[in-house]
Amino acid sequence: xxxxxxxxxxxxxxxxxxxxxxxxxxxxxxxxxxxxxxxxxxxxxxxxxxxxxxxxxxxxxxxxxxxxxxxxxxxxxxxxxxxxxxxxxxxxxxxxxxxxxxxxxxxxxxxxxx
Amino acid sequence: xxxxxxxxxxxxxxxxxxxxxxxxxxxxxxxxxxxxxxxxxxxxxxxxxxxxxxxxxxxxxxxxxxxxxxxxxxxxxxxxxxxxxxxxxxxxxxxxxxxxxxxxxxxxxxxxxx
Amino acid sequence: xxxxxxxxxxxxxxxxxxxxxxxxxxxxxxxxxxxxxxxxxxxxxxxxxxxxxxxxxxxxxxxxxxxxxxxxxxxxxxxxxxxxxxxxxxxxxxxxxxxxxxxxxxxxxxxxxxxxxxxxxxxxxxxxxxxxxxxxxxxxxxxxxxxx
Amino acid sequence: xxxxxxxxxxxxxxxxxxxxxxxxxxxxxxxxxxxxxxxxxxxxxxxxxxxxxxxxxxxxxxxxxxxxxxxxxxxxxxxxxxxxxxxxxxxxxxxxxxxxxxxxxxxxxxxxxxxxxxxxxxxxxxxxxxxxxxxxxxxxxxxxxxxx
Ligand SMILES: Nc1ncnc2c1ncn2[C@@H]1O[C@H](COP(=O)(O)OP(=O)(O)O)[C@@H](O)[C@H]1O
Ligand SMILES: Nc1ncnc2c1ncn2[C@@H]1O[C@H](COP(=O)(O)OP(=O)(O)O)[C@@H](O)[C@H]1O
Numbered sequence: 001x002x003x004x005x006x007x008x009x010x011x012x013x014x015x016x017x018x019x020x021x022x023x024x025x026x027x028x029x030x031x032x033x034x035x036x037x038x039x040x041x042x043x044x045x046x047x048x049x050x051x052x053x054x055x056x057x058x059x060x061x062x063x064x065x066x067x068x069x070x071x072x073x074x075x076x077x078x079x080x081x082x083x084x085x086x087x088x089x090x091x092x093x094x095x096x097x098x099x100x101x102x103x104x105x106x107x108x109x110x111x112x113x114x
Numbered sequence: 115x116x117x118x119x120x121x122x123x124x125x126x127x128x129x130x131x132x133x134x135x136x137x138x139x140x141x142x143x144x145x146x147x148x149x150x151x152x153x154x155x156x157x158x159x160x161x162x163x164x165x166x167x168x169x170x171x172x173x174x175x176x177x178x179x180x181x182x183x184x185x186x187x188x189x190x191x192x193x194x195x196x197x198x199x200x201x202x203x204x205x206x207x208x209x210x211x212x213x214x215x216x217x218x219x220x221x222x223x224x225x226x227x228x
Numbered sequence: 229x230x231x232x233x234x235x236x237x238x239x240x241x242x243x244x245x246x247x248x249x250x251x252x253x254x255x256x257x258x259x260x261x262x263x264x265x266x267x268x269x270x271x272x273x274x275x276x277x278x279x280x281x282x283x284x285x286x287x288x289x290x291x292x293x294x295x296x297x298x299x300x301x302x303x304x305x306x307x308x309x310x311x312x313x314x315x316x317x318x319x320x321x322x323x324x325x326x327x328x329x330x331x332x333x334x335x336x337x338x339x340x341x342x343x344x345x346x347x348x349x350x351x352x353x354x355x356x357x358x359x360x361x362x363x364x365x366x367x368x369x370x371x372x373x374x375x376x
Numbered sequence: 377x378x379x380x381x382x383x384x385x386x387x388x389x390x391x392x393x394x395x396x397x398x399x400x401x402x403x404x405x406x407x408x409x410x411x412x413x414x415x416x417x418x419x420x421x422x423x424x425x426x427x428x429x430x431x432x433x434x435x436x437x438x439x440x441x442x443x444x445x446x447x448x449x450x451x452x453x454x455x456x457x458x459x460x461x462x463x464x465x466x467x468x469x470x471x472x473x474x475x476x477x478x479x480x481x482x483x484x485x486x487x488x489x490x491x492x493x494x495x496x497x498x499x500x501x502x503x504x505x506x507x508x509x510x511x512x513x514x515x516x517x518x519x520x521x522x523x524x
Contacts (some may be wrong), residue, residue: 023243137391239383
């Protein structure tokens with residue numbers, strides 16, 4: 001599991017590469033929460049284009065980050081969701097709190113970054 | 115395991131793709147021996163560029179084909195050997211009977227095909 | 229129905245073995261010539277059950293997780309077994325969003341995901357005796373699936 | 377030395393399980409962060425031992441092949457076990473080019489290949505009791521290898 005990120009104004013764009021399960025979830029969590037110590041970050045976009053596997057541990061990671069960011073009045077968006085992971089998002093009902101954007105541009109625009 | 119071949123004068127050029135072990139050896143053996151029913155074939159070149167795995171079962175297959183072809187006065191050559199398979203060929207002493215050619219052209223030339 | 233093949237694995241309840249369990253299950257199932265999607269379904273369900281055995285069954289203790297896999301014509305049966313603390317109320321445990329470990333950021337969606345990707349999920353468990361999750365997946369042509 | 381991880385597999389003596397055994401061994405060993413070459417070494421040695429269990433140990437009968445794998449710091453131990461016919465003369469069996477099944481086009485190079493790719497190969501066997509091949513491979517930095 002490789003995690004990387006960049007900042008676009010008040011949006012943290014996080015890219016995940018590899019397999020996200022219970023074992024690797026901890027690294028992802030710690031990586032993002034460390035970045036979130038920066039109080040100017042309000043929104044998160046998760047780019048999961050290169051995520052080759054995810055189970056329900058990923059849902060837990062997303063809900064946890066959503067809780068932090070929603071306290072700051074921000075949003076959590078997700079892009080490049082494959083059909084298998086989409087199915088997990090669907091059954092878990094996570095789309096009630098996290099938005100699946102068509103691409104990064106759309107996500108950033110929706111978060112007020114142009 | 116996929117096996118394919120083409121004929122260049124009296125040389126049968128066999129290409130192996132996939133993993134050659136005891137389980138898949140049988141298919142390779144039957145494929146080649148079926149082609150060798152054609153008595154105008156005198157030599158064989160095995161192209162193992164796309165062979166992703168081989169264990170000592172492969173040595174058995176090669177020695178078996180060598181026996182058939184040497185009765186016809188022909189040669190068995192091999193091309194595109196990776197370093198791991200080369201090690202197996204080395205320890206088995208198979209280079210005493212089978213020649214490792216630099217490329218197909220060299221093998222064909224050595225077998226009298228120009 | 230004729231059993232075509234069978235395998236068993238047993239490994240320590242370490243989280244680093246979760247990916248090992250997935251790969252092993254996929255490698256065994258690949259004999260059935262499944263689609264890539266079916267392979268991912270199997271990997272996901274196995275990942276959920278093995279993770280549960282490790283974090284809920286054994287919690288912080290070390291124990292063995294076992295997987296049994298059986299291939300029948302068009303049908304894969306997988307069992308994930310632990311000898312850990314067991315489940316008192318299986319019906320409650322299987323409900324979507326129920327988790328006994330929210331502090332670990334568990335989502336409570338494990339069983340729901342297993343049910344989504346497998347054709348059948350059966351849970352048997354005894355308190356302090358352990359848990360056995362049996363999952364069935366039909367693989368192959370739709371005619372075979374209809375004849376199940 | 378501290379044992380870091382452990383797994384066991386058991387499968388039917390079908391030749392289609394040879395590739396399954398290789399993938400499983402590689403998936404388990406991958407936790408040690410081996411090089412691609414080391415992974416291929418392990419796959420090759422496991423393939424040889426498992427093939428022997430299937431064709432020599434059980435011949436045409438069906439039985440279980442077992443693999444045990446143990447990870448220590450810098451050291452992988454693998455055991456391949458069958459309960460088949462056993463080896464009467466182990467020294468002779470280990471000689472390069474010796475095979476009891478030339479009619480199956482075996483080359484007699486299996487043990488030699490195991491010795492080439494692993495750091496240590498130990499064979500114990502009893503006639504009609506079965507065979508156990510224990511292999512050790514040191515993985516990782518050269519300093520670790522020197523301190524073995
Ligand atoms: N193998 C197990 N041993 C003990 N308890 C388990 C086991 N598997 C599941 N459970 C219980 O069932 C609950 C729901 O499981 P699940 O749907 O997978 O969600 P999660 O793993 O996210 O908690 C768990 O929180 C746990 O209390
Ligand atoms: N698991 C086993 N059970 C019984 N006999 C075995 C076993 N493994 C090896 N042998 C014996 O040792 C011989 C040499 O084995 P090996 O070097 O692997 O060559 P090959 O498999 O090509 O015959 C075999 O031909 C067989 O007689």
